Amino acid sequence: MARGEINRSGEMEVFVRVVEQGGFSAAARACRMTPSAVSKLVARLEARLGARLVNRSTRRFLLTAEGCAFYERAARILADIEDAERSAGTGEAPSGRIRLNTSSAYATHILAPILPDFLRLHPAVSLDIVQTDLVVDLMADRTDIAVRAGPMKSSSLVARKLGDTAMMIVGAPDYLARTGMPRTLADIEGHERLGFGYVRAIEGWPLRDGGETVVVPATGRVQASEGEALRRLAIAGIGLARLATFMVRDDIAAGRLVPVLEALNPGDREAFHAVHVGGSGPLPARIRALLDFLAEHGRVG
Incomplete structure (x- = not known):
């Protein structure tokens, strides 16, 4: 995928939902996606970053150290984006x-x-x-x-x-x-x-x-x-x-x-x-x- 075609904020939002919802299935429901699509998106994100973000099994979902660091920064970036959009209105x-x-x-x-x-x-x-x-x-x-x-x-x-x-x-x-x-x-x-x-x-x-x-x-x-x-x-x-x-x-x-x-x-x-x-x-x-x-x-x- 070309660099310009990557939707970084979209990837961040899905990953943050996975962490905050506690798994792929719950995040898929929140994002109106299939669990398979969410799993593939996180896998692509890990491949692009060159780091494992989550350790997953059929019963457990655990963030790696890299996943914790990426989640914290991604959550702040998304909050800034939301704040910028909310406060950009001239009359607000x-x-x-x-x-x-x-x-x-x-x-x-x-x-x-x-x-x-x-x-x-x-x-x-x-x-x-x-x-x-x-x-x-x-x-x-x-x-x-x-x-x-x-x-x-x-x-x-x-x-x-x-x-x-x-x-x-x-x-x-x-x-x-x-x-x-x-x-x-x-x-x-x-x-x-x-x-x-x-x-x-x-x-x-x-x-x-x-x-x-x-x-x-x-x-x-x-x-x-x-x-x-x-x-x-x-x-x-x-x-x-x-x-x-x-x-x-x-x-x-x-x-x-x-x-x-x-x-x-x-x-x-x-x-x-x-x-x-x-x-x-x-x-x-x-x-x-x-x-x-x-x-x-x-x-x-």
Whole structure:
């Protein structure tokens, strides 16, 4: 059979029915097929996958380990298809689960305060929030929406801008009391500069040096994979950190952190976007609802 002629969703649906009904005969009745046709379909599926999915006898029906794994993934895929079809109608109220990928900083300082309002507006929608500063493959990770910081690279993703934020270097008062407040570019060489443990668009801290901007490496002894961790480390007095203003605004007001080298701040800003995979059809209502809500209430600045 040619690849394009295989009805994968149909095969998945029959196999899932076999598992959930507990056998070929019950699945055949549910699918309005003959037991022989169901058995042949499962056999073809096993041959195509190159794996035995079920061990069968006249009295027993048992899934193999491969069958269990295939059933779980097939059931999720079919549920997603059903949800997409149900929510695709333009007049239907948003419903279903949304997988949202975002940084811990955005989740903590922007998303958490507004999330109760979104859930009240859309009681049939549920959220699966994954927090990471790393860029993920939306399709491979089965992500509906990702909130990303930094410049957008050309891709098949559709982006909606959520504003941009100023950046600043901060340190804890007790750290600065021990090490002294840096006031020149040369002063910063003697300080712990907390950085990110992965490749970023700009590797280091841009600072003004006369009429030019230079990038100072973040070469401290401690690195972290997310901005929120760097914020907590800075508050603990481990070193200086360069973070988005919205992350540290409350800490500065409360005296937990102090702005550092603001006279040398080049005034660069980091953009935030909500991105999703593009396509020819309309977005599911639940995805469209969250994108609209973030564009109105989830902006950074």
